[in-house]
Amino acid sequence: MSGFVGLLTRNYKAVNPPNPPKGPDALRFGILGAANIAPSALIIPARSHPEVVIAAVAARDKTKAEAFAKKHGIPKHYGGTTGYQDLLNDHDIDVIYNPLPNGLHFEWTAKALAAGKHVLLEKPSTDVAQEMQTLCDIAERRGLVLLEAFHYLFHPAVQRVKGIVDSGDLGKLKSISAKLAIPGQMKAFNDDDIRFKYELGGGIMMDMGCYPMSAARYLTGAEPTSVTSASSTLFHRDARVDTGTTASMVFPNDVSADLMCSVKLPGWGPFGFLPSMPQVIVTARCEGGTVELYNFVGPWIYHSITISPTSGPKRTEKAYAFKQGKGEAWWSTYRYQLEAFVDKIKGRTPQTWVSAEFSVGNMAAIEKVYEKTTLGVRPASSYRLPA
Numbered sequence: 001m002s003g004f005v006g007l008l009t010r011n012y013k014a015v016n017p018p019n020p021p022k023g024p025d026a027l028r029f030g031i032l033g034a035a036n037i038a039p040s041a042l043i044i045p046a047r048s049h050p051e052v053v054i055a056a057v058a059a060r061d062k063t064k065a066e067a068f069a070k071k072h073g074i075p076k077h078y079g080g081t082t083g084y085q086d087l088l089n090d091h092d093i094d095v096i097y098n099p100l101p102n103g104l105h106f107e108w109t110a111k112a113l114a115a116g117k118h119v120l121l122e123k124p125s126t127d128v129a130q131e132m133q134t135l136c137d138i139a140e141r142r143g144l145v146l147l148e149a150f151h152y153l154f155h156p157a158v159q160r161v162k163g164i165v166d167s168g169d170l171g172k173l174k175s176i177s178a179k180l181a182i183p184g185q186m187k188a189f190n191d192d193d194i195r196f197k198y199e200l201g202g203g204i205m206m207d208m209g210c211y212p213m214s215a216a217r218y219l220t221g222a223e224p225t226s227v228t229s230a231s232s233t234l235f236h237r238d239a240r241v242d243t244g245t246t247a248s249m250v251f252p253n254d255v256s257a258d259l260m261c262s263v264k265l266p267g268w269g270p271f272g273f274l275p276s277m278p279q280v281i282v283t284a285r286c287e288g289g290t291v292e293l294y295n296f297v298g299p300w301i302y303h304s305i306t307i308s309p310t311s312g313p314k315r316t317e318k319a320y321a322f323k324q325g326k327g328e329a330w331w332s333t334y335r336y337q338l339e340a341f342v343d344k345i346k347g348r349t350p351q352t353w354v355s356a357e358f359s360v361g362n363m364a365a366i367e368k369v370y371e372k373t374t375l376g377v378r379p380a381s382s383y384r385l386p387a
């Protein structure tokens with residue numbers, strides 16, 4: 001199905017998915033925090049997964065936990081000062097979803113792994129690379145699955161672009177440009193949002209910038225050798241926090257990358273009154289042409305892959321489902337991710353995976369960018385692992 005009807009059908013089914021019965025061996029998930037992202041990233045995708053049950057939620061406030069559980073049909077809730085740990089102590093829970101503020105990712109993922117749970121950890125994985133390395137080491141030692149939720153990488157559209165770049169059909173890769181930015185007029189986040197709290201791992205390079213960074217590293221299949229320039233716009237209440245960052249990087253084999261993220265894209269026209277268009281685009285320039293993916297972070301809603309060979313006609317493609325592989329055109333990036341995560345836990349081979357090395361590398365590269373901006377890396381967690 002294509003065109004407008006396809007768009008409506010896909011987006012309707014993504015939020016109103018079929019609800020097959022759950023099998024006896026379904027994994028029981030618990031959610032740490034009644035976070036805004038939890039419904040889109042896990043609760044709705046879980047409905048159509050026969051091997052996933054959302055069994056419990058914990059929130060710092062008991063009433064909030066109860067209201068969230070009721071709203072989303074979650075049978076168990078934990079709240080109050082011991083709520084998070086009570087969830088981890090629940091023997092009925094197999095897997096923890098951690099959508100806490102970035103600065104709490106390390107502590108609560110470490111505690112979840114210590115409790116013997118697999119963890120789906122929100123992006124960006126931790127505040128600094130060393131913390132993610134530590135978590136990955138613990139997960140490996142304990143035989144548990146830990147996945148940083150880079151949901152978009154699991155979508156067929158991103159896989160198609162990766163396939164085109166890797167095929168060499170457009171010749172050798174020369175440069176990447178990756179942008180995730182929204183206009184300031186959207187006022188997407190309040191001043192007191194976790195994204196602007198330095199002590200919680202705030203900063204838009206962490207929040208949105210982790211996407212363009214991961215896209216550049218994913219498509220090059222390499223780590224940046226240096227960040228040649230980087231600059232940020234600053235949050236008006238705290239000059240350690242960026243509202244947007246641009247960076248230029250060099251990769252091995254003469255590949256370069258330009259990244260941009262912002263929640264404050266300036267307007268245009270008289271007095272900058274008119275909002276700019278959001279920019280959610282990744283472009284790979286090769287010796288023999290370019291491939292561009294429009295809406296790389298939300299490709300299930302709508303996307304467009306434009307392939308422009310230097311000699312030959314330009315063409316566009318869509319990839320809402322894999323030609324071979326599991327999935328439906330209406331599956332969101334989060335649904336594809338959940339499929340892969342469950343496959344991994346169940347010992348099956350996932351279609352796509354985000355490795356420990358990839359996640360650690362992303363944080364290391366983000367650190368390099370923050371160092372170059374002079375804002376400095378985000379503060380490491382004060383949590384110490386038990387001896």
Ligand SMILES: NC(=O)C1=CN([C@@H]2O[C@H](COP(=O)(O)OP(=O)(O)OC[C@H]3O[C@@H](n4cnc5c(N)ncnc54)[C@H](OP(=O)(O)O)[C@@H]3O)[C@@H](O)[C@H]2O)C=CC1
Nearest residue numbers: 033034035036037058059060099100101102122123124194
């Ligand atoms: N994959 C994706 O597409 C997206 C991922 N994210 C990531 O998910 C995480 C959460 O983002 P989002 O849902 O927007 O954030 P929210 O502010 O909605 O949720 C964060 C949760 O953290 C809990 N929390 C615990 N301690 C604190 C504290 N000191 N201050 C504030 N909150 C606290 C709160 O839980 P409680 O209920 O216990 O009070 C709150 O519900 C971030 O890491 C973000 O990067 C965010 C958006 C999209």
Ligand SMILES: O=C1OC[C@@H](O)[C@H](O)[C@H]1O
Nearest residue numbers: 123182188195207208297
């Ligand atoms: O993960 C995310 O994806 C979309 C962004 O708007 C958001 O800030 C971020 O947390």
